[in-house]
Amino acid sequence: MLLKNAKILAVDDDQDVLVAVKMLLRPEVKEIVTEKNPEKLLSLLAQNQFDLILLDMNYKSSLNTGNEGIFWLRKIREVNKNVAVIMITAYGDIDLAVRSVKEGANDFVLKPWRNEKLLVTLEDILEKVNDGKPKSTKSKSQNAEGLQLLGESEAMQDVLYKIDKIAPTDANILILGENGTGKSEVAKLIHQKSQRNQNPFVHADLGSLTESLFESELFGHKKGAFTDAREDRAGRFEAANNGTLFLDEIGNISLPQQAKLLTILQNREVIRLGTNTPIPIDIRLISATNAPIKEMALQNQYRKDLIYRLNTIEITLPPLRMRADDVLVLANYFMKTYAEKYRKTLFGIDEKAKDKLRKYAFPGNIRELQHSIERAVIMSDNQEISARDLDLNSSIEAPVATVSETGTLRIDELEKSTILKAIERHDGNITKAARELGLTRTALYRRLGKYDI
Numbered sequence: 001m002l003l004k005n006a007k008i009l010a011v012d013d014d015q016d017v018l019v020a021v022k023m024l025l026r027p028e029v030k031e032i033v034t035e036k037n038p039e040k041l042l043s044l045l046a047q048n049q050f051d052l053i054l055l056d057m058n059y060k061s062s063l064n065t066g067n068e069g070i071f072w073l074r075k076i077r078e079v080n081k082n083v084a085v086i087m088i089t090a091y092g093d094i095d096l097a098v099r100s101v102k103e104g105a106n107d108f109v110l111k112p113w114r115n116e117k118l119l120v121t122l123e124d125i126l127e128k129v130n131d132g133k134p135k136s137t138k139s140k141s142q143n144a145e146g147l148q149l150l151g152e153s154e155a156m157q158d159v160l161y162k163i164d165k166i167a168p169t170d171a172n173i174l175i176l177g178e179n180g181t182g183k184s185e186v187a188k189l190i191h192q193k194s195q196r197n198q199n200p201f202v203h204a205d206l207g208s209l210t211e212s213l214f215e216s217e218l219f220g221h222k223k224g225a226f227t228d229a230r231e232d233r234a235g236r237f238e239a240a241n242n243g244t245l246f247l248d249e250i251g252n253i254s255l256p257q258q259a260k261l262l263t264i265l266q267n268r269e270v271i272r273l274g275t276n277t278p279i280p281i282d283i284r285l286i287s288a289t290n291a292p293i294k295e296m297a298l299q300n301q302y303r304k305d306l307i308y309r310l311n312t313i314e315i316t317l318p319p320l321r322m323r324a325d326d327v328l329v330l331a332n333y334f335m336k337t338y339a340e341k342y343r344k345t346l347f348g349i350d351e352k353a354k355d356k357l358r359k360y361a362f363p364g365n366i367r368e369l370q371h372s373i374e375r376a377v378i379m380s381d382n383q384e385i386s387a388r389d390l391d392l393n394s395s396i397e398a399p400v401a402t403v404s405e406t407g408t409l410r411i412d413e414l415e416k417s418t419i420l421k422a423i424e425r426h427d428g429n430i431t432k433a434a435r436e437l438g439l440t441r442t443a444l445y446r447r448l449g450k451y452d453i
């Protein structure tokens with residue numbers, strides 16, 4: 001169906017939103033009806049044949065949890081399975097919005113929206129509903145540049161869907177997840193799907209910066225500002241101007257560093273070391289950490305105001321052991337990639353090897369799986385990877401064994417014991433232990449510090 005033939009209902013208790021929708025849609029559609037009170041939804045549906053409903057997720061009169069939106073969505077679906085429903089939501093409710101799509105909404109738009117974007121969304125949905133194509137817009141995992149984020153598990157599909165929705169906005173994003181879960185890949189994908197994709201994507205690993213290097217790396221310096229400053233140099237913030245700055249390992253910085261970072265983010269300008277001239281910066285900020293920064297904030301180890309700045313939208317990447325559906329998908333993908341690299345003729349993974357992979361807890365997550373499969377491909381003499389080719393640390397098979405009485409995974413314990421065993425196996429050789437764990441040496445050293453090993 002074409003937008004100009006559509007009859008649309010907009011329900012929102014914010015009169016300003018309704019006026020804006022009316023002004024935008026009146027010249028574009030056959031009819032636009034607006035309603036402030038969601039209680040009137042059902043009678044409106046009984047009297048009219050709407051093609052599409054724009055439905056707010058929050059109504060001020062009731063609890064502000066967004067659940068009212070889902071409540072009304074269900075009511076609509078009880079009486080009409082076909083009408084297209086687009087939820088209107090704020091950044092803070094994005095998880096609920098993703099849930100609403102599972103509950104039968106066709107899509108959601110984030111407030112405040114760009115008018116052209118809203119019109120395109122409406123056109124797309126109306127066209128799909130009319131064509132009888134699947135109602136919800138399932139996420140594509142690959143972008144134009146070919147960066148591939150695989151994952152068929154529900155958790156990963158949610159993440160991919162969220163990425164599609166938030167990438168075009170300029171909102172700051174905080175990515176949480178254990179090591180090797182794909183945080184850097186997600187950051188790159190968001191950049192590539194954003195409107196800044198023609199501009200730089202700059203990665204700054206804060207975990208590997210010493211106290212003295214922190215400022216000059218991030219903010220730049222003037223020649224002579226300190227002993228080693230042999231020439232003027234732009235920092236990562238400047239390098240990322242008009243593009244995206246990815247601050248990795250954001251949980252690993254000291255309180256004074258947090259304060260400096262916060263100032264830059266608030267002022268949106270940097271001052272190179274050794275100068276007094278502020279340089280304006282226009283960046284989209286993506287940060288990532290495997291540290292529990294919200295808990296750290298409760299113990300005053302992390303600044304709440306910085307978390308607030310970094311975190312307009314949060315994406316949590318689940319550990320691989322919680323995404324059983326993805327293990328074999330990823331394993332097959334890595335097998336093909338490495339078979340090509342090492343010129344091996346491999347057609348698959350045999351049943352015993354699959355079983356071994358399914359049972360293993362993967363403390364190093366996707367990175368560990370990737371390294372294990374690379375090794376297996378090199379080791380393999382047959383046309384399939386066999387269990388023998390997979391050198392997994394059998395002592396940490398069966399993740400159930402690590403579940404505590406409260407039902408939560410004791411990840412730290414699991415991680416610590418895995419590290420200790422790897423170091424023991426390699427007679428204290430950190431490089432070899434790091435390789436086995438699928439970590440960089442720096443990352444392993446950080447963990448040694450963390451666990452007092």
Ligand SMILES: Nc1ncnc2c1ncn2[C@@H]1O[C@H](COP(=O)(O)OP(=O)(O)OP(=O)(O)O)[C@@H](O)[C@H]1O
Binds near residue numbers: 179181290
């Ligand atoms: N969904 C995915 N599909 C395919 N490959 C993936 C996926 N996620 C991660 N990878 C691969 O797994 C490896 C680890 O990913 P990445 O470096 O993004 O993890 P990370 O969470 O940033 O790790 P760290 O916290 O240690 O920096 C990379 O080689 C990446 O290409």
